[in-house]
Amino acid sequence: MKVQIKPADAPAAVGPYSHSIRMDNLLFISGQLPIDPATGAICEGSIEDSTRQSLNNLKAIVEEAGATMDDVAKTTVFLADVADGPAANKVYAEFFSEPYPARSAFQVAALPLGARIEIEAIVVLK
Secondary structure (H helix, E strand, O other): OEEEEEOOOOOOOOOOOEEEEEOOOOEEEEOOOOOOOOOOOOOOOHHHHHHHHHHHHHHHHHHHHOOOHEEEEEEEEOOOOOHHHHHHHHHHHOOOOOOOOOEEEEEEEOOOOOOOEEEEEEEEOO
């Protein structure tokens, strides 16, 4: 059965999709933009600020599902500029510990709302 996870403290979706879908013991989290859930505005700060906001949004969904960031098995990071990767990695390492999730990272032509980063994840639930 497909169950939607929609935490109150995560920003609203910007399109016709769910924040995340739980199926059995897997949680599929849609790409999280650096949107401040309190204001609905995209983060205008540094790539570090944007990465932190995207990961805080992702973490809110993970925790709403009863999991922790240690349960994240795979992430995909989309960057507007791959040169931002090293700075984003420093913040990413604040949210995850070894063994780190498997990860793919890509530079893309553009992201919704002019964001600099978007992060999606797959989580294994207990």
